Amino acid sequence: MGGCAVTNYPWLEDYLLSKPGAEQDFKVEWQWQRFLVRGKMYAAICTPGPEHGVHAGRTMVILKCDPRLAEGFREQYADIVPGFYSDKRHWNTVYLDSTVPEDLVRDLCDMSYRLVVEKLPKYVQKELQAGQST
Secondary structure (H helix, E strand, C coil), X not given: CCCCCCCCCCCHHHHHHCCCCEEEEEECCCCEEEEEECXXXXXXXXXXXXXXXXXXXXXXXXXXXXXXXXXXXXXXXXXXXXXXXXXXXXXXXXXXXXXXXXXXXXXXXXXXXXXXXXXXXXXXXXXXXXXXXX
C-alpha cells in the first residue's frame, strides 16, 4: 500500500504476513500487492484507477470467502462487496476506508487463508501447522 491511500486498518499487511508460510509479491500488470501461501493467493490489496467506476480510488483488500457466508457479509456491510476482478461467489472485497469492524476484517483474513490452505496437499498443510514459520 505504501501509505498512498486511506486505510482504517494499518495493521492489515503485517497481519496477512504473519500467517504461516505467507509471502507477498507485487503483480505489476494488475497493480496488486498479493499475499500468497505456497504460490496460492489468499489476499490482495489494490487501489483501482478511474476506469473502474465505483471502485475508483478506494483501496481494498480482496479475500477468499466461504460462498455460503459471502452474500450475508455483503448484505450486512455496505463496504463488503463482491470480489473485485475475482470470482464473485468465492471472493469478497472489503474497502479499507470503511467502518467494517476490525475483528471481522481479521476473521475474514483468517477464513481466506484457511480456505486456501485447505486446498493445498495434506503434507504441505502439516508443514505449515508444524513449522508456523515455513
